[in-house]
Amino acid sequence: MRDVLADDAGRELADVLAELDADLARQEAALAERRRRLAVLLAAGPGEGEPMSPALAELLAKAPATDSPTAAKDREHLILLDAAGAGGQEVYAALGPLAADPAVLALYERLDALADASVDDPRIPPLAADLVASVPDEVFAAIPADGAVVAGFKEALLAEYAPAQAEVVRRVMEAFVERGRG
Secondary structure (H helix, E strand, O other): OOHHHHHOOOOOOHHHHHHHHHHHHHHHHHHHHHHHHHHHHOOOOOOHHHHOOOHHHHHHHOOOOOHHHHHHHHHHHHHHHHHOOOOHHHHHHHHHHHHHEEEOHHHHHHHOOOOOOOOOOHHHHHHHHHHHOOOOOOHHHHHOOOOOOOOOHHHHHHOOOHHHHHHHHHHHHHHHHHHHOO
């Protein structure tokens, strides 16, 4: 409060407090919407239609059909992030060309093939590099620098994969952080 008041020297206290209250109300509404969407997601039984934003639905409609278990996981992760309010129309639009690219299915197949591999499998480094290279620069440009980070998401995500697959995903996530800084 002291910092806010110092930044707003010369303004009436009532004006500063009203502005703070309005900002808190916006944050509260955003959190309530995220919680509402998560509640719908949690209440949906297995196989029931997942709630998602129209932008995510449009993105997923572009993806070619596949039986890949890792492609199914990606879909679930996107739906979860979308329900948590961590996605965004601009990011989904930037991902559109990638989702529609049939070559991505080959990357999923390579990741699927690591289901029973060890974490020192020589296929891990080149697959991680190919996955990172497949993401267009526009995706990184569309991700806000101050975007929401869902607490525990990385750990939960990695726990869903077999060890060698998790190592690929971990390397990809690290490379994305580095690429996003550039």
